[in-house]
Amino acid sequence: MIKSSVKNIVIPFSICVLMALALYPSSSLNPESYSTEGLELNYNISEDFAMVSKDHAVKYNMFTPYLGKSFEGFKEALAFKESGGDYFTVNTLGYLGKYQFGAETLKLIGIYTPNQFLYNPELQEKAFIANAERNKWVLRKDIKRFEGKHISGVKIxxxxxxxxxxxxxxxxxxxxxxxxxxxxLSDAYGSSVRYYMKKFSGYDTSMIAPDKKARVTL
Structure with a gap:
């Protein structure tokens, strides 16, 4: 009986103390009395706790640090710079989609209907590959000649x-x-050839095969 009475007194008292501490004005706390010295701190978040996993990012073509210097990383980093990764955007100069293609460039790879292109993510992804293949063929000799050299402070x-x-x-x-x-050369928004050379340096684009006649087919 006595133990029960003590318990009935102690528990409400403890609750009152905790509430008082919670409501105690924070201004009275002295930050200088607290220190992390001697503590082992780790600010890295494991993949188990990350919001997006590596496999999920690759599957849905999302730009995340998980993609690293892979080709997917290259493609998605470039898309993020161009449009924020938005398939359905058109900029003030009329460039279209996730990778911001102009109508004339689309014609070079066999696409003559910009509206169809804009609302077709699969077509946009294929257009990016075809355009890269064509560009790699056009620049094949320059890639061989200049790769690894430094120009204007940028490793090529x-x-x-x-x-x-x-x-x-x-x-x-x-x-x-x-x-x-x-x-x-710089575009209308101030991005230059040199800037892109530096920003997108060192990704693995070996899977792009040079192709003079690269075209998009669905």
Whole structure:
């Protein structure tokens, strides 16, 4: 009976103490009295706790750090820069989709209906591959000649060359390389050939086969 009475007193008292501590003004706390010195801190989040797994990212073509320097990483990083990864966007200059294609470039790879292109993600993905294949064929000699060299403070890599060609066309990439950075075209939004060369350097684009007649087929 006595034990029961003590319990009935202690529990409500404990609850009151906890509530008082919770409501105690934070301004009275002294941050200098707390320290992380001597603690082993780890700010890395394991994949188990990540919101998006690597397999999920690859399957749904999402731009995440998991993709690294793979071809998927290259493709999605470039798409993120171009459009934020939005298949259905059109910019102020009329460039279309996830990879921001112009109508004239689409014609080169066999696409003559921009509206159909804009609302067809599968077609956009195939267009990116076909355009990269065509650009790689046009720039094949320059890739061989300049890859690994430094121009205008940038290490030249195949992926950087292909990204810059996507931005400004293979002709302007040739001019940049052969002028050793003297010809550095920028688009209407201020992105330059040199900037793309640097930003997209070092990705694995070996799966892109150079193809002079690359076309899109569904």
């Amino acid at each position: 890599t195949e992926s950087g060359i292909l990204a810059a060609a996507h931005l400004a066309g293979p002709g302007n990439v040739k001019k940049f390389l052969r002028s050793y950075g003297g010809h550095n």
